[in-house]
Amino acid sequence: MSKLISGKEALIALANGQDVEYKSINGWSDVKHLHAYEFLGVCPEFRLKPRTISINGIEVPAPFEPKEGETYWCFSTQTVLGYGHNVYESERADRRFINMGAWRTEEEIKQVVAALRCVFGGES
Known part of the structure; x- marks a missing residue:
């Protein structure tokens, strides 16, 4: 599992161009659909999106x-x-x-x- 980060760290990572995800009911989702105030709440868990590579697709x-x-x-x-x-x-x-x-x-x-x-x- 990827290391969890705070909402503040998630906002900083996002500002630095990194891909960030939050834990939703359906699993990990992209944070681009969240409002700024949701990063500072106590509920969401955040992480940097795991990096992947493609091996023959x-x-x-x-x-x-x-x-x-x-x-x-x-x-x-x-x-x-x-x-x-x-x-x-x-x-x-x-x-x-x-x-x-x-x-x-x-x-x-x-x-x-x-x-x-x-x-x-x-x-x-």
Whole structure:
């Protein structure tokens, strides 16, 4: 799940051109339909819209750049699953693991691996 932000942080992010969503009854929705006063209320939950990339028309979470001490998930030919995880130490120590990208959660890397398997004709 994406980190929640306050209404004030949501307004600042929106002013900086970032995509922001709020939690509605139907799930996450774009804030562009809200009135300014709704950002300062106590009810809505806000988040930056998760970044995605497209793999042959399939939307998947975008990779991120881990910082020292952060756990990340990446592709791995050493596992049957096709992915594994590590704790980031440094660019030098981790570059061979994240040369194709790093993802924040196992759920994210599962989506990416499934999309790639579809592209190459494998099962998802």
